[in-house]
Amino acid sequence: MGETTYELLSLGLRYWFILLIFLTLLRAYFLMRSDRRAYLQTLxxxxxxxxxxxxxxxxxxxxQPLPREGMIGASRSxxxxxxxxxxxxxxxxxxPGFxxxxxxxxxxxxxxxxxxxLIKGVDYALHGTVLDIRGTQLRFRLFAGLDLPMRQTAFAPEVQVSQSSFDVQEPLPIITSIPEPTPPADSTNEMEMTWQFAPLPPETFEPAPQPLIRRRRRSERKMGEDHHE
Amino acid sequence: MSDAVKTRNRWLVLPGMLFFFTAYLLLGLKEFDWQAFVMAIFVPGVFFLVTVILPKLIPADRILLTLVNFLCGLGVLVLFRLNPERGFGQAVNYAVGLVGMIGCLLIVRFWPQIKWTMPLIVIAAVGLMALPLLIGTVKNGARAWVRIAGVNFQPSEIIKVALLLVCSFMLARRMVIPTLAFAGVCLGLLFLQRDLGTAMLYYAITLILVYVSTGSLTFLSLGTLGAGAGAVIGYQMNTYVQNRVKIWQNPWDDPYGVSYQVVQSMVAMVNGGPWGTGLGLGSAKVIPEVETDFIFAAVFHEFGLIFGVCVILMFLMIFLRGVGVAMRARSKFHTLLALGCSCFIAIQTFVIIGGNINMIPLTGVTLPFLSYGGTSMVSSLCIMGLLQGVANANERGLEEDQLIAMLGEES
Incomplete structure (x- = not known):
């Protein structure tokens, strides 16, 4: 290719290269912005x-909300x-799992x-665990969907269950209406009741809205099977 | 990353592919160079493979991947234009760096299983850092290079990755003193090697990570004072540092002597103007060390000021994206790691581009992704791999939260 031809071509393509890098930058910016919006919507x-x-x-x-890791103390941090x-x-x-x-x-x-x-090896808190630090008692409430082992209560009384308990002797009465919920009995330590008195959710009387049909992932199906077991 | 973003990422890749295809085609038409024609097909193809196909196999942040690969491709293009052998060499360095990036991504992903190797990493890092003092070669006044089995490499570039991992790990566990001790040993060895540019980077990153993890203004103040003191001591003890400061203050005192490099760089950038001289029409080869320290001047010269500003904006976007990844991280380790990676790239870019345009005194660091150098390319891509690993962990964390919420509703 002649020098003049190449020079003209190269000078002309300068603007093309600038346009392409500018388009790349613009596209990247809009993608970052839409990704951030999608993330905030998910949150x-x-x-x-x-x-x-x-x-x-x-x-x-x-x-106080409990993150996945952190520090317990008096400091603001x-x-x-x-x-x-x-x-x-x-x-x-x-x-997870512990x-x-x-x-x-x-x-x-x-x-x-x-x-x-608290001793090493037995230092995991589960749902309902009460942590006592020099008289300050903290109860852990963990979300239901977490991967946690079943909590073994320390003072569970042994209950003797006889076979006759499973025999159906007379039909159970048909419940025609749901009784009104009653507030908890007076207690010397009201703060033991960490769950506030609340009315029954509307789903008790009306069917809950059907969730959107979505394809469940293999891990979710497996988790669901384990849960039902 | 949302599905819509994943879909639209293809339109982010297309301008890059067109850019490389057109550029190599143009270079090929100059002297009917078949190598350039091969690159015109090969480079856009690799660009597409790495930015669109690879994330399907290994989950990665596609925006980061596209921007980083564009810059790597630009570096290969400019080096090919200056010296085709260097261009091919850089392409090989890029391939090796890609493997390193995937490796570092997997390191972050499987970190809980391999974090017991931290003491080994610390020992290996200190040992590698001391290697140039034992068997190193002097280059540009610094004993920072090691030659083993015919391969030259700079240990301080590789140890950047170890520094980020070690500092993030230790600071996440509030082990501030051991972190400072490790960083101090690395800095001391770098001072002995007279690699002050890299020492400055190490210092800045350690200071940022310590401040972010502790929130202590005392640390920050002491660190800043220490930086000032170190600069003064470095200036007093090293004559080449004094020369560089003199060059920065007035490069026109000796334009054909010690200031030749900086003067030629500035003249080349001015000659480029807003639109550039045109690819293949410039004369950036007259700048000494144009393939390493002054690659940005070469880009500026042939592609112009507007293009150069776009390259800087690209680095800025990589930094902002990295900071976004750090803010979305679920653990302190991931937050510090992502922030450290972003700041490393940003500070290194600022230092070298600032030196090119004589805004700050010139240092011996390379421009990430663009400068010629195997160790530099590999370490930059490894740092990106760490950042991608954290981004991947964020995505998995969000999916886990959605699963927990769904399971909680079902129960």
Missing amino acids: RQLPDAGLIGEVVNLATGEG CDIRVPELHRREMEFVFR GVKLIPIHRKHQVLIDSEP
């Missing part, structure tokens, strides 16, 4: 995204802030999990 539908539950201070009744404790009292990390692993920072400070001393 709005998942207000508990990144959280695994709640920690309730049984003394004050105050609940702590994820679970309890003013009565040390600045940095304990670390926690959620381990629970919330608790790692005390100071070994000398006695910590009780469900009235049992």
